[in-house]
Amino acid sequence: MNTLLSIEKRNAVLLKMAVLLEQERQALIDINKVDLDSYTGDDISMFDRLKVDNAKVDEMIKAVTHLASQVDPVGVERFSFKHKNGMQVYNKTASFGTVLIIYESRPDVTVEAAGIAFKSGNKILLKGGKESLRSNLKIVELWHQALKEQDTSTDWVEYLQFNRTETQAFLEKPSQKVDLIVPRGGERLIDFVKEHATCPVIISGRGNNFVYVHKEADLNIALEVIMNGKSKISACNAVDKVLIDKNLSNKDEFVTNLISKLKASNIEVLGDESISKENGIEAITSDAIWYEEFLDYKILIGEIASNQDTIAMINKYSGGHSSSIITTNEAEAQLFMENVDTAAVYHNASTRFTDGGQLGLGGELAISTDKLHQRGPIGLQHLVTNKWYVHGNGQIR
Structure with missing residues (x-):
C-alpha cells in the first residue's frame, strides 16, 4: 500500500x-x-466523448487546478466522543487505498477521475477503452512526469492496458489489492463489472431522465428545459422522456410547438398512443422503450393523468438518475421531489445540471445511481471511507 502523501505534495503534483x-x-x-481517425464504430455519442479539442484541454487544466485548491478530504473529523473511562474517540475520513476506474472513450476522465482519486489519497488504476488508448497513454505519461518532478512514485497512477479477457481475470483475481471499482460507461460495461468484481463497486448507471410538464406549468420554462435536456445527447443527464399532464391548458398547442422545435434540432420524436395519434408522429410499439436510455437524437413524449401517476411511472422506468417537474405549484413540486426515486430531482430547471462541477463539487468521479455510499455526483469529498481513532492511556474493557 502506498503511504499517504502530504497534502502539499498531492497539490504540487496536481x-x-x-x-x-x-x-x-x-x-x-x-x-x-x-x-x-481510427475510430470505426457508429456510436455518435462515443465519438463525441472521445474528442479532445482546445476547449476540452481547458476543462482538464481547470479540473486539476481546482482540485489543488480544494481542502484535503482525508482526515476530516466526522464525529468525536469522550468515553467515561477517559478515552478520546474520533471518526475521521480515510482514503480507500486503491481505486480502479473502468471507462470508455473519454480521455478527460484520465485527468479528472485520476485527479480526484489522487487528491483523496488513493492509488488509481485506470482502464480506458481501446478507442482512446493513444490519448490516455499520453495523459498517463504526463501524470508520471508530474509525479517524478515531485520525487514521488509513479505507482500512484497506473494504466491497465488489458483486453476484455484480461480485465475479467483481473476483476475476479486482482494481481494487486483493489478497494473500490468505479465503472463509467454503458450498461454492458457496468453489468460486466458487477458480474466479475470481488470488491465494492459504485454503479454509475443509466440516465433515461424524465421531465414532467405539470398542468400548472410555465410553458416557456417547459420548452427551454426540454430543449436544453437534448442539447448534449451523449450525456447521462440528457432528457429522454417527457410526460405531459393531460389537464394542461393549451396542451395541443404546446405539444405541436414542442415537436416542431425538437424536429428543427433533428431530434426524432416518438409518442405514446394519444400523443402520436393527435400529432401524426411515430407511435411506440412496446412499453419496454420507456426503460431505454437513448444516447441519441431521439425523445419520447407521453400523456399522463396526474403527478401521482408520473411519480409511479418515473419510479418504474427511469435509471434513477435525474428527473424534473415543471410547475408553478410549490406543493406539487414538493410532492414530486420527495417521492421520485432519482439521485437528483429538479423543479423548473434542466436535468443537465446533474454534474459535479455544476452542483458545486468542482468535478466528479462518476454519477452514482446507487444509494451506498454516495448518490449522484461523486466528488472529492465522497471518494473516502472512514476510520475510528481511539486515544487511551491503558484502558481495558
Whole structure:
C-alpha cells in the first residue's frame, strides 16, 4: 500500500499536471486526432466523448487546478466522543487505498477521475477503452512526469492496458489489492463489472431522465428545459422522456410547438398512443422503450393523468438518475421531489445540471445511481471511507 502523501505534495503534483497539460496541449490534440481517425464504430455519442479539442484541454487544466485548491478530504473529523473511562474517540475520513476506474472513450476522465482519486489519497488504476488508448497513454505519461518532478512514485497512477479477457481475470483475481471499482460507461460495461468484481463497486448507471410538464406549468420554462435536456445527447443527464399532464391548458398547442422545435434540432420524436395519434408522429410499439436510455437524437413524449401517476411511472422506468417537474405549484413540486426515486430531482430547471462541477463539487468521479455510499455526483469529498481513532492511556474493557 502506498503511504499517504502530504497534502502539499498531492497539490504540487496536481498543479504540475496543469502546467504539463498546457505545454503538451497541441501534442495531445494531435494524438487524439489519430484515435478519432481510427475510430470505426457508429456510436455518435462515443465519438463525441472521445474528442479532445482546445476547449476540452481547458476543462482538464481547470479540473486539476481546482482540485489543488480544494481542502484535503482525508482526515476530516466526522464525529468525536469522550468515553467515561477517559478515552478520546474520533471518526475521521480515510482514503480507500486503491481505486480502479473502468471507462470508455473519454480521455478527460484520465485527468479528472485520476485527479480526484489522487487528491483523496488513493492509488488509481485506470482502464480506458481501446478507442482512446493513444490519448490516455499520453495523459498517463504526463501524470508520471508530474509525479517524478515531485520525487514521488509513479505507482500512484497506473494504466491497465488489458483486453476484455484480461480485465475479467483481473476483476475476479486482482494481481494487486483493489478497494473500490468505479465503472463509467454503458450498461454492458457496468453489468460486466458487477458480474466479475470481488470488491465494492459504485454503479454509475443509466440516465433515461424524465421531465414532467405539470398542468400548472410555465410553458416557456417547459420548452427551454426540454430543449436544453437534448442539447448534449451523449450525456447521462440528457432528457429522454417527457410526460405531459393531460389537464394542461393549451396542451395541443404546446405539444405541436414542442415537436416542431425538437424536429428543427433533428431530434426524432416518438409518442405514446394519444400523443402520436393527435400529432401524426411515430407511435411506440412496446412499453419496454420507456426503460431505454437513448444516447441519441431521439425523445419520447407521453400523456399522463396526474403527478401521482408520473411519480409511479418515473419510479418504474427511469435509471434513477435525474428527473424534473415543471410547475408553478410549490406543493406539487414538493410532492414530486420527495417521492421520485432519482439521485437528483429538479423543479423548473434542466436535468443537465446533474454534474459535479455544476452542483458545486468542482468535478466528479462518476454519477452514482446507487444509494451506498454516495448518490449522484461523486466528488472529492465522497471518494473516502472512514476510520475510528481511539486515544487511551491503558484502558481495558
